[in-house]
Amino acid sequence: MIKVRFAPSPSGYVHIGNIKTAIFNWLFLLSEKQKGNDGKFLLRIDDTDLSRTKQEYIDAVKEDVKWFGIDWDESFHQSSRFDRYNECFEKLKAEGRVYVCYETAEELEAKRKRQIARKVAPVYDRSALNLTEEDKKRLEAEGRKPYWRFKLNEGDVIFNDLVKGECKFNMKHLSDPVIIREDGTYLYNFPSVIDDMDSGITHIIRGQDHLTNTAMQIQMFEALGAKFIPQFAHYPMILNAEGHKFSKRESDISIRNLKNDGIEAMTIANILVGLGSANGGKMHKNMEELASTFALSNYGSAFSRFDMDTFYKENGKLLRVLDFDDVKDRLVLIDGRIDSKFWNMVRGNIDKLSDISYWVNVVYGDIEAPALSSDEKTFLNSALSSLPVSDFNENTMKIWANAITDATGKKGRDLYHPIRLCLTGIEYGPELSALLPLIGREKVIERIKKSI
Numbered sequence: 001m002i003k004v005r006f007a008p009s010p011s012g013y014v015h016i017g018n019i020k021t022a023i024f025n026w027l028f029l030l031s032e033k034q035k036g037n038d039g040k041f042l043l044r045i046d047d048t049d050l051s052r053t054k055q056e057y058i059d060a061v062k063e064d065v066k067w068f069g070i071d072w073d074e075s076f077h078q079s080s081r082f083d084r085y086n087e088c089f090e091k092l093k094a095e096g097r098v099y100v101c102y103e104t105a106e107e108l109e110a111k112r113k114r115q116i117a118r119k120v121a122p123v124y125d126r127s128a129l130n131l132t133e134e135d136k137k138r139l140e141a142e143g144r145k146p147y148w149r150f151k152l153n154e155g156d157v158i159f160n161d162l163v164k165g166e167c168k169f170n171m172k173h174l175s176d177p178v179i180i181r182e183d184g185t186y187l188y189n190f191p192s193v194i195d196d197m198d199s200g201i202t203h204i205i206r207g208q209d210h211l212t213n214t215a216m217q218i219q220m221f222e223a224l225g226a227k228f229i230p231q232f233a234h235y236p237m238i239l240n241a242e243g244h245k246f247s248k249r250e251s252d253i254s255i256r257n258l259k260n261d262g263i264e265a266m267t268i269a270n271i272l273v274g275l276g277s278a279n280g281g282k283m284h285k286n287m288e289e290l291a292s293t294f295a296l297s298n299y300g301s302a303f304s305r306f307d308m309d310t311f312y313k314e315n316g317k318l319l320r321v322l323d324f325d326d327v328k329d330r331l332v333l334i335d336g337r338i339d340s341k342f343w344n345m346v347r348g349n350i351d352k353l354s355d356i357s358y359w360v361n362v363v364y365g366d367i368e369a370p371a372l373s374s375d376e377k378t379f380l381n382s383a384l385s386s387l388p389v390s391d392f393n394e395n396t397m398k399i400w401a402n403a404i405t406d407a408t409g410k411k412g413r414d415l416y417h418p419i420r421l422c423l424t425g426i427e428y429g430p431e432l433s434a435l436l437p438l439i440g441r442e443k444v445i446e447r448i449k450k451s452i
């Protein structure tokens, strides 16, 4: 049984970095299910820092994740598990695997600077391990607050990453991680391991920014006596178009902003999954289809560059692969008159689903055609007299065009451009042969007369 988890910290709205983790975990699970393996998805709310948590963000996480069709089998909040974290902490304390420290942030920073000046790796020097009981009492009497570190074992931590292959960390290059802050709250690393262990998580899939956490967390799993250590997969990070980490402004673009702008969830999923993948670039209409192409081994270590505009540029590309059935429920909300014929006609010409309203107006409502030149008016006047009288169908435009050419000598763009402008108001759009029967003879005559 496979078990994956998405563990956001609800201190803001979900952005592309977070959602990428949710999507990767979901697709990994779906792809395993497609191979016949069973599995579960856990949504864990990492709210140990209650001062930064807001209910609004928790609700938003759930809503945003669901928008991608991601559905969890279990969910819990870390804030409901403090007793369990304390229990594990006491166990490690009794075993001497955690130790108390009293340095202030300024003192630590000064140490770091001295180490860097001496060209020594800025690793915490463990001086707190030498404190006697009297020292500790004195420091507390001074008003200092204790905080706690996990003591890393020396030697190498080696693990086989499902994306990166073998990863090796010499632990002497890492500082013992702080697990409890001065204010008594837990930092992310330690509760996460306890939860992953207790929940039976088999695969931890996350960004490469967590690689060193993994090395430390593997020692925590061991210290806590975990029955097994999950498999890890660290996918490559994304950089902005200039090759830098995303700025605050860029990374603040939340999933709900994109959604409100009319970007489809599957556009976002396809693009994020395609970045850095050996078989990216194609649009898949739903998560099942995307999962069937997904494999962690598709990715390497190289970071991908990415421009937020890509979502806007590629959204239309997704719409072109969607069938009427994929969108009909949402189309009903836009206009109940849109049927599969209408959808097939316009999907190649819209960038957002809501753009379809324009074409609803072209067919059923009114449009504002731009002013035409006197030559164009003369041409349309003549075109009007060549308009077929029989009922309009897909052949009507061709018959009409031939008649116009016979009468005026015009063809190609000279012929189609004024007709398109007059009938649709804009220069591009679906084939006129498909539009004409939908607009109908009466409206065609009315629009030409109005233009000339």
Ligand code: GLU
Binding pocket: 007, 008, 009, 046, 188, 192, 205, 206, 210
């Ligand atoms: N709450 C952590 C974060 O959002 C979870 C990281 C993890 O996947 O272990 O970074």
